Amino acid sequence: MMEAQLILATIAQRYHLRLAPGTAVELEPQITLSPRGGLPMVLAERQMVERVGEWMERPYSKWRLFKFFTTEHTEITEKG
Incomplete structure (x- = not known):
C-alpha cells in the first residue's frame, strides 16, 4: 500500500x-x-518551472535564517 x-x-x-x-x-x-x-485517465505533463532564487527573497527564508545564525548570531555571542 x-x-x-x-x-x-x-x-x-x-x-x-x-x-x-x-x-x-x-x-x-x-x-x-x-x-x-x-477510471481511464489522460496524463498531461506538467511544465516544470525553475524557481531557484525565489525562496531567498522571502523575509524569513532559510537563507536569511542561515545567514543570521552563521554571521550575526556568532558576532553577538563573541562580543557578549
Whole structure:
C-alpha cells in the first residue's frame, strides 16, 4: 500500500490527471465504493518551472535564517 501511495504522489507531481473524455463513472458497491471498470485517465505533463532564487527573497527564508545564525548570531555571542 505504501508503494502505491509513493507512485501516485510521484505521478501527481509530474503530470496533470484528467478523466478521459466521454467516460462516465459508475460506482460498484463492495466493502468500499470503487469505480466499475476502472477510471481511464489522460496524463498531461506538467511544465516544470525553475524557481531557484525565489525562496531567498522571502523575509524569513532559510537563507536569511542561515545567514543570521552563521554571521550575526556568532558576532553577538563573541562580543557578549
